[in-house]
Amino acid sequence: MCVRQNMRLIRKNPFAYRAAKLFFCEMSKSTLHIGLAGFGNVGAGVFKNIEKNRDLLRERTGRELVITKIAVRDPSKARDVELPADLVTTNLDDLINDDSIDLIVELIGGTDRAFELVKAALENGKTVVTGNKALLAERGQELFAIAAANHRPIFYEAAVAGGIPIIKTVQESLIGNHIQSVVGIINGTCNYILTRMTEAGLDYPEALKEAMALGYAEADPTLDVNGWDAAHKAIILASLSYGAWVPCDEIHVEGIEKIKAEDIDFAEKLGYTIKLLGVIQLHEKSGSIEVRVQPSLIPKGHILSSVKGVFNAIMVRGDIVGETLFYGSGAGQDPTSSSVIADIADAASRIDSETVKGIGETGFVSHGIYGKPLPLAESISKYYLRVEAEDRPGVLARIATVLGEHNIGILSVIQPEDHDEEIAPIVLTLHYAPFGIVQDAISKISAMDCIRDEPALLRVEDVR
Numbered sequence: 001m002c003v004r005q006n007m008r009l010i011r012k013n014p015f016a017y018r019a020a021k022l023f024f025c026e027m028s029k030s031t032l033h034i035g036l037a038g039f040g041n042v043g044a045g046v047f048k049n050i051e052k053n054r055d056l057l058r059e060r061t062g063r064e065l066v067i068t069k070i071a072v073r074d075p076s077k078a079r080d081v082e083l084p085a086d087l088v089t090t091n092l093d094d095l096i097n098d099d100s101i102d103l104i105v106e107l108i109g110g111t112d113r114a115f116e117l118v119k120a121a122l123e124n125g126k127t128v129v130t131g132n133k134a135l136l137a138e139r140g141q142e143l144f145a146i147a148a149a150n151h152r153p154i155f156y157e158a159a160v161a162g163g164i165p166i167i168k169t170v171q172e173s174l175i176g177n178h179i180q181s182v183v184g185i186i187n188g189t190c191n192y193i194l195t196r197m198t199e200a201g202l203d204y205p206e207a208l209k210e211a212m213a214l215g216y217a218e219a220d221p222t223l224d225v226n227g228w229d230a231a232h233k234a235i236i237l238a239s240l241s242y243g244a245w246v247p248c249d250e251i252h253v254e255g256i257e258k259i260k261a262e263d264i265d266f267a268e269k270l271g272y273t274i275k276l277l278g279v280i281q282l283h284e285k286s287g288s289i290e291v292r293v294q295p296s297l298i299p300k301g302h303i304l305s306s307v308k309g310v311f312n313a314i315m316v317r318g319d320i321v322g323e324t325l326f327y328g329s330g331a332g333q334d335p336t337s338s339s340v341i342a343d344i345a346d347a348a349s350r351i352d353s354e355t356v357k358g359i360g361e362t363g364f365v366s367h368g369i370y371g372k373p374l375p376l377a378e379s380i381s382k383y384y385l386r387v388e389a390e391d392r393p394g395v396l397a398r399i400a401t402v403l404g405e406h407n408i409g410i411l412s413v414i415q416p417e418d419h420d421e422e423i424a425p426i427v428l429t430l431h432y433a434p435f436g437i438v439q440d441a442i443s444k445i446s447a448m449d450c451i452r453d454e455p456a457l458l459r460v461e462d463v464r
């Protein structure tokens with residue numbers, strides 16, 4: 001008997017009709033319809049891995065996860081994962097205006113188009129999953145206000161550290177803790193470059209070229225190597241930890257472009273490894289929050305010094321739990337798509353809730369910032385200083401005099417014997433001092449007639 005005949009018979013029986021209507025309603029609810037914006041490396045991974053683990057996801061979420069529409073700029077572009085032609089659109093509005101789509105996954109990158117897409121999705125009652133760190137760091141405060149007004153959440157695990165579940169850890173697992181510090185290696189490209197400079201003795205340009213050839217760096221690697229990719233992630237983690245969005249212009253950001261092979265060698269002789277670190281720290285006495293990203297020297301014996309290649313590692317210290325460590329792939333198609341799919345699964349369990357409070361309402365919990373941002377000049381650490389100076393008597397004494405006038409102590413000095421006859425490197429490690437005072441001293445040292453080239457100043461990090 002055909003379906004139409006069955007339906008005619010069902011309509012004649014009011015009890016059967018109501019049961020069938022309920023059945024089809026429940027079937028509809030069990031399917032989560034997803035609109036995917038972007039089919040680059042991560043977007044393709046999300047599609048591929050949802051298809052691959054469809055049965056597993058159904059078992060664990062109780063819902064069928066179905067990507068029903070994919071928005072791309074150029075459907076003809078060559079891709080490693082085949083783009084299903086029947087799902088493709090080149091218009092982002094097609095995702096917004098499709099009432100059957102419950103959730104939009106934003107993976108187009110950038111800030112302007114992505115902001116408009118996420119804003120429109122929320123205002124149209126759709127839940128959002130994004131991996132866009134720059135978008136959240138720069139415009140997260142606006143977006144979460146829109147999310148709250150429309151009672152739709154934003155999920156963003158993939159925005160920080162690829163496959164490492166650090167967002168949910170800070171939001172949920174450590175919800176009972178005051179976060180005292182977050183310190184980590186959160187950019188795989190920089191970590192690969194520094195690893196190769198350390199292990200293979202490569203100069204920075206050689207290591208960067210190798211990273212690009214292997215696909216570990218973008219065609220334009222600027223945001224990675226200048227520190228801003230890591231800074232965007234640090235802003236997100238700081239905001240989650242301390243309850244309010246930290247402005248981009250109130251954090252200190254340095255990249256690895258100026259690191260030289262000789263700095264790697266000198267650090268090694270001093271017992272350190274150089275890593276690009278994101279540092280987020282609460283200063284309880286002053287009630288200030290320090291957020292910075294820069295290449296730093298860390299002791300060889302510390303666990304972060306052993307993190308190599310494109311891997312990430314993040315240490316989180318809470319007042320109750322103590323120190324915790326999270327390690328894994330910080331980028332790449334599969335690790336990052338794993339985090340996106342985790343967010344989709346999380347959304348699937350909450351998306352039909354009429355009223356969801358706390359984390360589920362917006363994705364961000366504002367709990368009152370612990371303190372004001374610490375001015376960069378007031379941040380304190382030890383330092384590594386390398387200067388290229390004329391090899392003549394009295395130079396070291398002149399440098400030491402300037403440091404002494406600024407009340408900066410010297411911990412150690414290295415002046416190699418095998419150097420150019422006229423120019424000699426002088427490497428000093430400096431005692432704890434405020435960054436502003438150290439900068440002032442370095443500017444005076446740089447102005448000396450015996451100094452050649454710009455001094456190299458790196459922090460010696462007191463990681464615990």
